[in-house]
Amino acid sequence: MAIDPRRSWLSSALLLLLLPLLNVVVDGKTLKRDVKVLNEIKASLGWRVVYAWVGEDPCGEGDLPPWFGVTCSRSTVGDYKVVTELEVYAVSIVGPFPIAVTNLLDLTRLDLHNNKLTGPIPPQIERLKRLKILNLRWNKLQDAIPPEIGELKQLTHLHLSFNNFKGEIPKELANLPELRYLQLHENRFTGRIPPELGTLQHLRHLDVGNNHLVGTIRELIRIEGCFPALRNLYLNNNYLTGGIPAQLANLSNLEILYLSYNKMSGIIPSSLAHISKLTYLYLDHNQFSGRIPDAFYKHPFLKEMYIKGNSFRQGVNPIGVHKVLELSDADFVF
Template identity: 35%
Template sequence: MTGLVSLKYLGMNYVNLSLVGSRWVEVANKLPSLTELHLRGCSLFGSFPSPRLVNFTSLAVIAITSNHFNSKFPEWLLNVSNLVSIDISDNQLHGRIPLGLGELPNLQYLDLSSNFNLRRSISQLLRKSWKKIKVLNLAHNELHGSIPSSIGNFCNLKYLDLGDNYLNGSLPEIIKGLETCSSKSPLPNLTELYLHRNQLMGTLPNWLGELKNLRVLALSVNKFEGPIPSFLWTLQHLEYMYLSWNELNGSLPNSVGQLSQLQAWVLFQSYEWKSLSTTFFEVE
């Protein structure tokens, strides 16, 4: 395979490569034109191998999800400056998520979800600018600490999933963290926000109402309290809203019915029903 000097795309998803061992990384490293490497569900296991000399000069996409790697994050990837997308989700990586990921100049997509044992203080991890990041999925790991206001500087972010971690504290007033976005609104491109199954608390901050492109809001299984703020009913593109298993209370306005795109709205075991106008249930 090393003779394939013009090969740009290598996809071997679901091919059993268990007998190849760690040799796959050396083979791929010798393909000078390789831009995309896809090895999903290939029964790769053990420590994530490192090439003797990193030569992935063209590599932009690496997707090695749903394998059985049981090691720390492969830090040699931090030397591959052309990387646009990294997906090593659904493995058994452990240890600290390297801060250098936030300094990769072209990174737009990062999925390390469902490794379960990757850890890092979220305030340390997000203090970097992550200038081009659009998709950040770190769900089902061991992230801890409070979300910093610097998250407001993730101008290009479209998808953020920090669900099923150990985050705590209140959601910050991230509008105070705005420094680099041309828009005056925080997270102007965000369409999906998942913060479910953490230990977040306090009231829901006003900036949630400024996420005008938001389609999914998942805040279930936390310790949020107080009334559901009226600004949520102004999110006209909202399709899914999950608020169950919190400590929310108060009244629901009739304006809920104006969310014409809403397909799922879950409040059970979360909401103390004080009053709800019967007009909310009327059919015209």
């Protein structure tokens, strides 16, 4: 059958028009955008410590493996690879947070913890719509947390502890419907803890210890039905005042309650002993008074109740031997 020359010419013309577009999309089977971004980061002074980044393609080319800490996946919309995870931690990276990372639009995990990153988190972080895990703890990041983080609707883990963040904890974090772990301890946050965080239906772990926060627990749990899944609540080493409201017992899944080193006062409500899963209760170094209800001493799961540094009646005894709770990365990342 004869080939229509006009149709053949048209096909060739269309191919010529599409070639530049294909070059934009794919570069050696890896999305050119991702290749460009990671090579740009590789060339920056503070990232030259990553010696294992060999070659031009971060997803690997020829006999070269993918770059250290880079995970690639096959795109769901085309026959090419995209960068889905970037885990480069504890390698002494210095300098500001790399804004170019926010162009890796398929990222689901970004882990740069235990480096020497400085400056703020850029508002462009909102571009990473598929991000589920953001781990930036143990750096030297500073300024306020950008409210744009509230646009990362798939985020489940947010680890920003051990930095120099300041200002108020943004209430926009309550816009993260899938959030399960929120670690903000060891920073310089001020103001009150947003009660809006209580609307997060899946939040299991909230740690805002070792900051400069004020307010009361009553203000934090004022929303009806708040914190339905919360297991661990760390409020220690702040400037919280007031007492422990009886309504705190409504957090029925609570296992760890850490209130040490605040300015709280009043008596310990007996209703707190009705939290069936409560395992660790730290009340030390506050201004609590009165007696400890007998129900605490009969609690089936309470392993430790630390009460030192208060004004309890004589004869009130602690439970267990005080120890510092340290949870492993595995408790948060998976």
